[in-house]
Amino acid sequence: MPETDRESKSRPDPDALLALAGQGRRGKLTVFLGAAPGVGKTYTMLTRARRLKSDGVDIVIGLVETHGRGETAALVEGLEILPRRDVNHRGRVLSEFDLDAALARRPKIIVVDELAHSNPEGSRHPKRYQDVEELIAAGIDVWTALNIQHLESLSDVVAQITGVAVRERVPDTVLSRADDVLLVDLPPAELIERLNQGKVYLPDSAKRATERFFRLGNLTALRELALRRTADRVDDQMVDYLKQNAIEGPWASGERLLVCIGPDPLSEKVVRTASRLASGLNAPWIVVFIERADRESGDGEAAKRLDETFRLAEQLGAETRRIVGNDFVEEILKLARREHATQIVIGTRRQPFPMRLFRQSLPDALAERITGVGIHLVTDKEQPRPKRNVTVKRKMPEGFGRALAIAAATVAAATALGVFIERFIILPNISLLFLLAVLASATYAGHVSAIAAALLSVLAYNFFFINPVGTFTVAEPHEVFALFIFLVAAALAGSLASRVREQAKSARRRAAATQALYDFSRKLSGTANVDDVLWAAVTQMQTTLKRNIALLLPEEGDLRLKAAWPPDTELDVTDTMAARWAMDKKETAGNGTGTLPNSPFHFRPLTSPHGVVGVCGFTQAGKPLEINEERALSAILDQTAIAIDRARLSRESLDHAAKLEGERFRAALLSSISHDLRTPLATITGAVTSLRQLGDRMPPESRDDLLQSIEEEGGRLTRFVANLLDMTRIEAGTVNAKRDWVDVADAVRAAVDRARKYFPDREIETSIAPELPLMRGDSVLLGQVLFNLLDNANKYGGDEPISIYARRDGNDIVLSVTDLGKGIAQGDLEQVFEKFFRRGKVDGRTPGTGLGLSIAKGFVEAMGGRIKAESPALRRRGTRISMRFPAAEAEISEKDRA
Known part of the structure; x- marks a missing residue:
């Protein structure tokens, strides 16, 4: 064995070591596990606690439920008990475990009974085991008690055994992560005797418990579950030890x-x-x-x-x-x-x-x-051998005749070539031609053809090239040995060539399948629309399986056929029921299964990390999928489910973004309204109050100033409300611009006159080109746009004059409003036309509502024009807002040409 292999086998498992290292930074959980109430879990826990307390260990009682048992209550005496917290729950005062007090006390060990308990509403955690997890995370060791029926995975089993549904449950992971599990066991007969003696429940409760839960069969079954689960936990601890210490095992700790x-x-x-x-x-x-x-x-x-x-x-x-x-x-x-x-x-x-x-x-x-x-x-069972007189009919392997034909043809070609060569020159190694024939047969027809070619080559070489020629007799003994070696060499070479051929074919098939899946995954990665994903999947599956395909997605509480091949595929009632079954039960249904097998479609759920996202159906026609088709289909279905899930998440993300944008718009609107309504209203209210209180005692000029303020602020309110209404019309798409003849010069003069009334101190310069053509548009909207631009320039243009120009540029009419103020940053030029965007502060405050330019853009586009902002405008200062509208003459000339 290489050194690296020995080192890897002697190296501990990294995950196990990480888990072991993590235990040093957290407290330890010890669970006293029992089969049923009354077996002595709390008693055993308190007995151990008293023993540790006498040894000087810092152990406190966080919460213990004695249930009126005197012998258990006696064990609590002498131990430090944390005060409980009172909680009002549905008109009752409950004494609950105080998690904050336990964290503040921070003992070495804390006893918290009744792990499966549910905390009342308003607690930090809904379940007590979550309180325990927080204590453990804080580095405090916890002792707790648990009955086996409260485990989540066993709740249905316990309900089936006892007929009692367990409401308070604990996830199995809590027990699996426990550092120690101590089984507190008591024989069922002895437990029933304790119950009858009143040591578990009060007499009335004990009678009801005996009739319903504490029966011998129930307790025996629960005891078996507790024993098995404890053994499983100990086995898991043993496996962790094996991995942490790189022991290859196995040990006789559990069966696998x-x-x-x-x-x-x-x-x-x-x-x-x-x-x-x-x-x-x-x-x-x-x-x-x-x-x-x-x-x-x-x-x-x-x-x-x-x-x-x-x-x-x-x-x-x-x-x-x-x-x-x-x-x-x-x-x-x-x-x-x-x-x-x-x-x-x-x-x-x-x-x-x-x-x-x-x-x-x-x-x-x-x-x-x-x-x-x-x-x-x-x-396997011994199969009876067929009798000798029974004729067993064997099916000829597929391609057998073709293999023999190729072998015969290659050997014949080698023989003919060898005979032709020997007419001119005698070669001692003419047999190499037959080896070439064997290799060719193996390459083109496989190992069967190679073996046949080897046998035919031996016969042909013997008949045509070994003396005596023309017979199958071999005169020299060494020729027999040469023929045998040639046969073995030819068979081996043919077998190797055939294996290389099969490997090449297999590699080509796998490469083709991999390439198809790669192309499919690339197609899905660039597709965000669910319909495109479904049609891509249908096309890929039909190409791979050569069967009818149907894809269904849930919509409005029902399954709807979204894509199919052929496109006119319709599903009947049986098909739909099978598809719903696959969706609801997350298992296969339809043809080839035990559920609604009369359907011609075989339905499979499309499962993503977020659950079942749809159902795929394909026709079986009595022909199940081959293994390679099954693999390809599984890969396609997995990728399709992920793509559908991604498209759904993308759609939800867009919806969420739209909601956030709506919230931002609403917040900005409320902020703008609250500011822009409150300021003029405060001015008007103050002026009216002054006029009412002082009346004729005020000088005429002061009274005129107040009246003028009321008029100006009233006009400001009017413009603000008009802007809000205009913005609402633009957002709703109800701006219907007229297509009348508009004299641009008249519109400019009217806008300037209106602006001078609102801000008479501002100098406005106009420049209108002579013989400016008419344009098709809405004079009211155009006037409002020009006024909004002039108002914007007045706010941000400083003390310099405002310039408004109107000229012709080819077939367009260009209108521009220019100021010489601070200007707009290059990064803000694209945002100035957005709602509620404001460019800066004037005199320490942000003027306006941020709607003027947005309304101008909406009106200009409604009239078929374009608008843009440029900065700097002149002398590296200022801002120019330009608009382009098609001239009416150009419109008429285009109609004439048409």
Whole structure:
């Protein structure tokens, strides 16, 4: 064995070492496990606690339930007890375990009884075992008690045994992660006697418990479950020890079965026998098939049997493996060591005497090389031998005639070539021509053709080239030896060439299948739409299986056919019921199964990490899938399920993003409204209050100033409300721009006049090109756009004049509003037209609502124009907002040309 192999075998398991290292940073959990109430779990726990307390160990009582048992209550005396916390629950005051007090006290060991208890509403954790996990994470050792019926995986079994449903349950992982599990056991008869004596429950409760739960059969069954589960936990601890210390084992701590199967009919019996053995031993088992690296697992009946055997093993609860290798014994031994198997189950048949001389059976080879592991041999029934007078009709292998024909043709060609050469020159190694014929036959027709060519070559070489020529007689003894060596060499060379040919064919098939799956996965990776995913999957499956395909997805509480090949495929009632069964039960249904087999479709669920996402159906037509088709289909279904799940998550992500955007929009809108409504309203309210209180006592100029403020702020409110209404129309898509003739110069002058009324101190310069053509549009909307741009320039343009230009550029009319303010950062040029985007602060505050440019963009696009922002505009300063509209003359000329 190489040094690296020996080192790897002596190296501890990394995962086991990490788990061991993690234990040093956390507290330890000790579970006192019992079969039923009253067996003495709390009593045993408190007895141990008192003993440790006397030894000076810091151990406290976090919570103990005595249930009125005097002998248990007496054990609590003398131990430190943490105060409980009072919780109001449905009109009652409950005394519960105080987790915060335990964390603050931080003892070495704390006793917390009733692990399966449910905490009242309002507690930090809904279950007490979660409180215990927090204590352990804080480095505190915890002792607790648990009855076997409270384990999650056994709740249905307990309900079936006792007829009582257990409401409070604990996950099995809690027990599996426990550092120590101490079984507190009591014979059922003695427990019933304690119950009758009133040592478990009060008399009335004890009577009801005896009638319903505490019956001899129930307690015996629960006791068996507790014993088995404790043994399993101890076995897990033993395996951890083996891995942490790199001991190859196995130790006689627990049974693990390794079952070896093949494509033969005996494998089904092997699996069933192993299932019964594993059930009796309560042991996990692994079913393994070893596939030769130089050949495929086979086609036809053998591959179907192998696939059916694997399915049977999975149904019986086994774990299945496929391993590629040439040395069967070595692969089995490696897997047995890695899985710590204690027993190997393998099938065997009686070999004929000559075969036993030349070939060792697999069980015998295992028995010679393995130590410390038992081997179970499963034999088949002895098949009666056919009588001599019975004629057994054998089917000729497929391609046999072609193989013989190729062998005969290649040998004939070699013979003819050799005879032709010998007419001109005598060669002592003319036999090499026949070796070439054997290799050619093996390459083109396989090993059967190679063997036939070798035999024919010996006969032809003897007849045409060995004296006496023309007969099959050999005159010299050394020629007989040469013929024999030639036959052996030709057979070996042909066999090797045939094997190379089969390997090449197998490699080509596997490469083609791998390439097809790779192309399919690449196609899916670039597809985000569910419909595209489904049609890609349907196409790939139809190409691979050459069968009718149907893909169904859940929609509005029902299954709907979403993609099929051929596209006009329809499913009847039976098909739909089978598909629903596959969806709901997460198992196969339809043709070839035990559920609704009358359906022509075989349905399989599409399972992703988030559950079943759909159902795939394909026609069986009495022809089950071959093993290679099964593998390809499984890969396609897995990738399709993941792609569907990814598309669903992508859609949900977009919906979530839209909701977040809506929330952001709503928050911004509320913020804007609250600010932009409150400011002018405060000004108006203050002015009105002053006018009412002072009245005629105010100077006329002061009164005029207040009235002007009211007018300005009222106009501001009017513009704000108008902007909100305009934005609402744009968002709803209800902006219907008129297609009237618009004089751009008139629209510009009207907008400027309106702006000068609202901000008379601002200087506005206009430049309108002469003979500016008309445009098709809405004069009202255009005026509103220009006013919004002028208002925006007034806020951010500083003290410099605002310029508005109108000119013609080819077939377009260009309008621009320019200011010489601070300008816009290059990174913000694309965002200025978004809702509620504001460019900065003026006089320490953010002016406006951030809707003006967004409304302008919506109105411009509604009229068929374009708008953009440029900065800097002039002298490395300012901002220019430009709009382009098609001129009416260009529109008329295009109609004339049409």
